[in-house]
Amino acid sequence: MPEEVEAAKAELLSEVVEKIVSSHMKWAVSTVGGLTRLPGTPLMQRRQQQQQQQQQRGESIGDEVLVNEVVTAPYDPRFPATNQARHCFVRYNEYYKCVFERGTEADRCNFYKRAYESMCPADWVEEWEELREKGLWMGKY
Numbered sequence: 001m002p003e004e005v006e007a008a009k010a011e012l013l014s015e016v017v018e019k020i021v022s023s024h025m026k027w028a029v030s031t032v033g034g035l036t037r038l039p040g041t042p043l044m045q046r047r048q049q050q051q052q053q054q055q056q057r058g059e060s061i062g063d064e065v066l067v068n069e070v071v072t073a074p075y076d077p078r079f080p081a082t083n084q085a086r087h088c089f090v091r092y093n094e095y096y097k098c099v100f101e102r103g104t105e106a107d108r109c110n111f112y113k114r115a116y117e118s119m120c121p122a123d124w125v126e127e128w129e130e131l132r133e134k135g136l137w138m139g140k141y
Contacts, residue, residue: 073115084119091116092128096141 079087095112102109116125131137 072118088116088120088124092120092125093139093141096132096139100141 073087073091076087078090091112095109095116098106098109098112128137
């Protein structure tokens with residue numbers, strides 16, 4: 001009896017190892033729209049289905065997948081703690097300082113705008129905009 005159990009364990013172990021090795025061989029990485037995806041993910045499965053449908057219709061296959069790039073403000077050593085409220089407030093003020101000095105079309109100003117938009121809660125920004133419109137904003141700019 002123990003010999004049969006050991007034989008079954010060995011057989012099962014070899015099957016598991018074979019499956020693992022074969023699955024790693026199949027894990028070719030594909031890049032779609034600048035993002036790396038594994039073949040088994042839902043995005044890649046959908047993309048493969050779309051490609052098959054395009055081939056059946058005779059259309060050319062391209063990587064027309066549009067991906068919104070999510071970018072947040074870079075690390076700022078002036079704000080090392082996890083609470084980023086002050087960082088948010090400073091970026092908001094830096095944006096309006098930049099607009100005052102360079103105008104609304106300056107690329108540098110867009111950096112500050114993206115930074116405060118990515119880290120500040122929308123409620124805060126709305127409230128600050130209302131204060132700016134009423135002339136009650138506490139900042140210089």
